[in-house]
Amino acid sequence: MADFPQYFENLTGAHHFRIDQQIINLIAGNYNQYTPNGVQDLVLLLNPIPDASHTRNRKKSPPDSECFPGTREEPIGEVTAWADSSMVVYPIAIGKAPHVYWLHGFAGCGKSSISLEVAKKYAGSGRLLASYFFFRGAGERSTMNRFAATLASQLMTVIPATIPFMELSVCAEPGLLSGNVSLSAQLEGLVYKPFQAVMSGRLLEETSTKGPFIIVIDGLDECEDKRGAEEFIDHMLKFFDLHPNIPLRIFVASRVEQHIRERLETDGVLLGDLNSHWPGKDIEKFLRESFRTVARRDRVIQAYIQAHGEWPKKMDMDMLLKHIGGSFVLASTIFKFIIQSATEEDVTTPMERLPLTLELNGLDTLYTQTLARSQHLPHFHDIISTITFFTQSLPIAVIADLLGIEVFEVVRVLLNLQAIIHVPGTDEKGRVTFCHTSLRDFLTTQNRSGSFFVPPSFHLRLSYCFFSYILEKGGDVGQHFERRWELFTEVEASDITNEIEQFKARHPLHTDRLPYHAFICSAFFFSLFVDNPQTPDILKCQPRSTGKEHEYAVHVAVRALNPEPSSPHNANPGF
Template structure:
């Protein structure tokens, strides 16, 4: 294609060049039949097709079209001829400065930045016979060292083929750090809610103010004085003497570095014991957390390994082999209710691992507190000659003078609170009378479970006044004394009599529903507990029927409020009551429950 050397072509648009018949630098009279348009454009030499970049102070260039001048169709970007010369066009300024559209060819700019112009709208529109040129959208591209373009989210997104020198950029973008889910995943392999300050145990059992002070002090002294192999304190006692309350105070006041309070109420998986301890230590100590993180990253199956394997990795390695901690420190680990762990074999395995650790690593900084009932399989292990050097025994006796005095303190304070809460009792000079109080205190002895059950039975009822219920308690006590029940031979005999009296107060027509609810509260492992509302729905009980069925068990059963039935389920105050129900010789009750509900489980 040939061009006249004296002619010039003016590029008004990025895609389609607009031909002009001639060009000049001098203005024409306004009366001319031709029309003017002021265009700041790059002039393309017709001989070389090379672009001449315009200067910032370029003079307006006037295109003088002829009758053959083409008009651009903005919808198709095609050229067509004017039928007659159009009216004069007016220049539309862009941001009060000359606008230089891109050349039609791949011209090289002297600037270090070579923008690539992309027009997303038609190149021009007609406004009052004026050509309006839209400003371009410039999209630079980021380039790698090897020249490969890639697209980011920054200010140069989708740009390409340019470089920038001697410039300063400030990036105000916000980059979020990926979340670390290690501890969340670790938590799923623990006994959730078993720590001493867990909301699942709130309010936890605590010693009454001014009670159990001597035992608690001896436990604290053991932490300071223990040395060598003797690093286990075995707190042992019958059901209801207050072992968990003692361990709770010790855990709070020291405080414990890790604690696990086993319970038949859903926190009894012994296979997760050491993972639970490790998790709590990882929460407190950064170096331990990093050690466990590395161990689990190296072997993700660690959290599902056997108890011995976990004990080596969670206890032996960090405290003995890796020396993560100062050996002069003391790390307190509390295990309460070991007898409530789900498997006697697991209980013995746990004790064996801990005792062997203390014997083989006498310089260990870890001090262990283990509280349990004197179950035969636990007692026999502690009596093993090989284990004897590893522990000392703290026995919580029922009928010691110290225990009896503390139970009396508790009874006196709680019964006085009941008196102040009921106007019908406040006018009485003494309630209960001295003789009545002595009977209750004698029956309770040093058994806090008995005393607390009496207090709840008398003071928490919604259907009878405290004075009447006190009479019921005294009748049970008199019957026990008449039968010459010996606590020495049967430590819980008087408590059993109290439990039987509580059940006898339930009307026969209500007992049907009470039996079902008691069964689903943990007496039978065929039932998977969720919450109180779910339990009632499965049993087909209305809210009124359900609360009526448990209203007589306020002394032994924790019942969620009506507005909290989705989050909580009914639970026993003390394990001695489900033990009583499950022993047919003591209650004559449990076998009947299971027989009567076999049909229910079938459906």
């Protein structure tokens, strides 16, 4: 590449004219001028997603989360130490410069808040090249369709010298922005190559002094285009392998989904486990400072403190912290619940709501409001009911297998509920648990939970799921089927009739799953023969118990032996 000239002349001897705003770049001896209209044309051509960066309106374009001042300093410090380190330090320690930092953890543990802090810090110092916050269900922001173009639009703002190289890429590959070109080609032509082309001379010297540029990618697990996410990771790692000295770092934050973990658990990627940083002290600081702030603004709270002294009292605060555990999102949700303004339906004051949150049924309103966020989604009741009835918590992937649905369908329901349900960072290993045991009590008490009530008769659904699981995948889960069937038979006959009607109305989740009437027949005869394995004559068999189960047997036999063959859920070519 040619050396920069010591000086240049432009429009020598010209007079009586005016030059409006222009962007002037001197790159490798080539002099380039761009009028504002030219830049605007390129922006229009790129058509970036306007609400994908860290500067978006978070109220309208979630996630709406940020670190409370003075909290999460330890994990943020680890990220900034990596981002600010020279390319010489890390090769000595781990053998290879880590261009990529992957921060992972369970849903709601604060990854997006830390991503925002990292983006703001390096935007302030001029080192943030671009930021992109994925969000599930947010249209194209949850895909890779305009990912490269959105990064490029931010890159050209930070380093205008990249503009001519982007234009060259678009001219050389007219379909670069049409969606007919691979994501790798888009990233190469619009982001990596333009950045690489300008990293010489004075700009490279400044970068060496200030530190490398940073790209922040948050919520990669929320990208609904898994193949696109895989292609992005593979191409990124390959690019850094080919260009180990390029002054660029990429920060990625996500849950530990398999397609991400398989690619990022490798050399050249620094791993940060947010779960290893217990946030208890940070949560306490957040709550204490937040209560002080609201007390200074709320005259009702001020009057209460003048009459009764400190609020919240130390004992109540200690109980609240124990109640919350290590969940920042639960802490924030409970705090907002306590200090919310009174309404016609709820005229209580914050001082009255605080002790309610510590009682067994004090969070019923919060549970109802939170569960309503996912109530409209497919399989909501099956997913919540399964978690409720399994005191031994299950991984997300197991819940999906058991119900015969996709993993992403379980994740989609749970992510809206992370204020009250712990959503693990990985689908295969971590386990789904309730943030507090009172949620299970709420869901199994009909006069408290209303439409969210999980009836005991749901054990029929679970026994069907285990029966189908045995037929589809085998495995030693027979004891689970037996247990769920036994629990179902303990239900009152009226409940059984209602549940069978509901069960019959459900379509099989997979076309190759056993029809409901075939399952009930099989389970019913199982209950007759289980205590008489040596007797082939059905007339000699007796039901296992008397009384209520005789009534139950009549209802089951009538429903099971009179299926409706025209019903679409009975059509199953596999049986």
